[in-house]
Amino acid sequence: MTKSTVYRPLCIEDAVQLARNIEGVFSPTASLRCEEIGDGNLNLVFRVYEISKDTTDSALSPRRIIIKQALPYAKVVGESWPLTLDRARIESQALIAQGQLVPHLVPKVYLYNPDLALTVMEDLSDYTIMRAGLMQRNLYPLFAEHIAEFLAKTLFFSSDLGLNQQDKKRNVERFINPELCKITEDLIFDDPYTASPNNNCDAAIEDELKKLSQDCGLQFEVMLLREKFLTQAQALLHGDLHTGSIFITPESTKVIDPEFAYYGPMGFDIGAIIANLILNTISQEHWSADEETRRQYRAYLLQMVRDIWNQFESRFRSLWDNHVVDRMAQTDGYQDTYLTRVLQDSVGYAGCKMIRRIVGLAHVADIDSISDLHVRERAQRTALFIGKSLVNMNRRIQSIDEVITACEHGIAGVQA
Numbered sequence: 001m002t003k004s005t006v007y008r009p010l011c012i013e014d015a016v017q018l019a020r021n022i023e024g025v026f027s028p029t030a031s032l033r034c035e036e037i038g039d040g041n042l043n044l045v046f047r048v049y050e051i052s053k054d055t056t057d058s059a060l061s062p063r064r065i066i067i068k069q070a071l072p073y074a075k076v077v078g079e080s081w082p083l084t085l086d087r088a089r090i091e092s093q094a095l096i097a098q099g100q101l102v103p104h105l106v107p108k109v110y111l112y113n114p115d116l117a118l119t120v121m122e123d124l125s126d127y128t129i130m131r132a133g134l135m136q137r138n139l140y141p142l143f144a145e146h147i148a149e150f151l152a153k154t155l156f157f158s159s160d161l162g163l164n165q166q167d168k169k170r171n172v173e174r175f176i177n178p179e180l181c182k183i184t185e186d187l188i189f190d191d192p193y194t195a196s197p198n199n200n201c202d203a204a205i206e207d208e209l210k211k212l213s214q215d216c217g218l219q220f221e222v223m224l225l226r227e228k229f230l231t232q233a234q235a236l237l238h239g240d241l242h243t244g245s246i247f248i249t250p251e252s253t254k255v256i257d258p259e260f261a262y263y264g265p266m267g268f269d270i271g272a273i274i275a276n277l278i279l280n281t282i283s284q285e286h287w288s289a290d291e292e293t294r295r296q297y298r299a300y301l302l303q304m305v306r307d308i309w310n311q312f313e314s315r316f317r318s319l320w321d322n323h324v325v326d327r328m329a330q331t332d333g334y335q336d337t338y339l340t341r342v343l344q345d346s347v348g349y350a351g352c353k354m355i356r357r358i359v360g361l362a363h364v365a366d367i368d369s370i371s372d373l374h375v376r377e378r379a380q381r382t383a384l385f386i387g388k389s390l391v392n393m394n395r396r397i398q399s400i401d402e403v404i405t406a407c408e409h410g411i412a413g414v415q416a
C-alpha cells in the first residue's frame, strides 16, 4: 500500500485484495471472505476474515480485520449530500490519539490510506453495539467506570489543563473538521427549531415540532449551547459519542467512530452518552415485562448516568491534582468552577441531543423500534419533555442528582 491510488469506493473484491496486500495480517494462501456490514449513516464498513476448515464463523475467525471507508457523500441521504473524505483522516488520527491515552478502550488502528480514505482496524465483532445490548436489557457493570476513564483521560490530556498550550493549539489545527461540525450545528442546534426539510418527525407529534419552533426561552438556551459548540476549543472531543459508537461486553468497552472529532466543549461528549442512556431508559416503557422489572432496569440505567458523571468527576479531579500543566489552573476555586461548568454543559447538550433524536433527521432505534404507535408517541413526548427540561435547567444545575430527578419526574409525570 505504498504507491498512491486514485479514490474509488471499494467493492467486496477490492476489499479482499486490499486486505491481502497488508503485510503480516493474512498468509498469501489464506481463503478470505468479506462482507459489507456498515449500518451507520455515513460510511462503508467491510469485515474481511480468514476461513479454514475449523472456523467458518467470521466472529470467531482468529484473523480478521475491519476496513472502514469514507464515501464522498453522506450514505444515509445519498450523493445529493456531498461530504469530505478528510473525515477518514480525522477518524484515524483521533483513534490513534485516543489509543495513546486509553489503548484498552479503542480498537487498534493497523493502517490509514489517505488516497482511498480508509482506515484498517481491529475487528470487534465479538462485542455488541451498546444500543443493541441495552435494547436487550443486558447488564454492563463496568461500563460507567470504563467510559468515565475514556472521558476523563481523553478530555483532560487534550485540554490546556493537561497539554502544553502550544501543542494544544497545533492539535486544534490538526482537528479542524468544518463539514462534520456543520452537520452537528444544523442537525442538533438548528433544524429541530424550524421547519427544516431535514427534520423527520412522526405525524403524531407534529404539535411538538411546532412548539419547539415557538419556544423562545428554549431557543435562547440552545443558542448559548450552540455558541459554545462553535467557539470553545476546550478539548479534543469524540464528537458523536452515542451508544451506537460503543462496542461492549460485560467485561470490556471499546469506543469507535470518532469521525466527528474536533476541539469543542467537553460537555458535548459527556452529554451525548447521558442523552442516549436516558433515551433507552424512556424506551423501556414498551417492554412487556411487569412494572417492577421495568422499574428496576430504568433505575439501573439512571444509576449508570449518575455513576458516569461521579466517576468522571473524581478521575478528572485526580488527573488535575497530579498532572495539571498550567500553573494558573491551581488558583483556589478554579477546579470547582470548571467542573460545575462542564456538568452544566453536559446537561444542556444531553437535552439538545434528546430533542434531535426525536424530531431531527437521525433517530435512535431504541425509540423507533417501538411498534405500538401509542407507546411510541408517549415515549417520544416523554423524551422531548425531559430533553427540554434539561436544556432549560442546564445553567442552574449543581449536581447530577438533579438530572436523575428530572428524568424520574418526566417519566412518571408525562406517562401517568
Ligand SMILES: Nc1ncnc2c1ncn2[C@@H]1O[C@H](COP(=O)(O)OP(=O)(O)O)[C@@H](O)[C@H]1O
Pocket (backbone or CB within 6 Å): 037, 038, 039, 040, 041, 042, 043, 044, 045, 066, 068, 107, 121, 122, 123, 124, 125, 129, 244, 245, 256, 257, 259
Ligand atoms: N472495529 C469494528 N469492528 C467490528 N464492527 C465494526 C467496527 N467498526 C464498525 N463496525 C460495524 O460497522 C457499523 C458502522 O460503523 P460506524 O463506525 O458506526 O460507521 P458510520 O460512521 O457510518 O456510522 C457498526 O455499527 C458496526 O456494526
Ligand SMILES: CSC[C@H]1O[C@H](OP(=O)(O)O)[C@H](O)[C@@H]1O
Pocket (backbone or CB within 6 Å): 039, 040, 041, 042, 074, 076, 183, 184, 187, 240, 244, 245, 257, 361, 362
Ligand atoms: C447525516 S449524518 C446524521 C448523523 O449520523 C451520525 O451518526 P453515525 O455516524 O453514528 O451514524 C451523526 O450522529 C450525525 O448527526
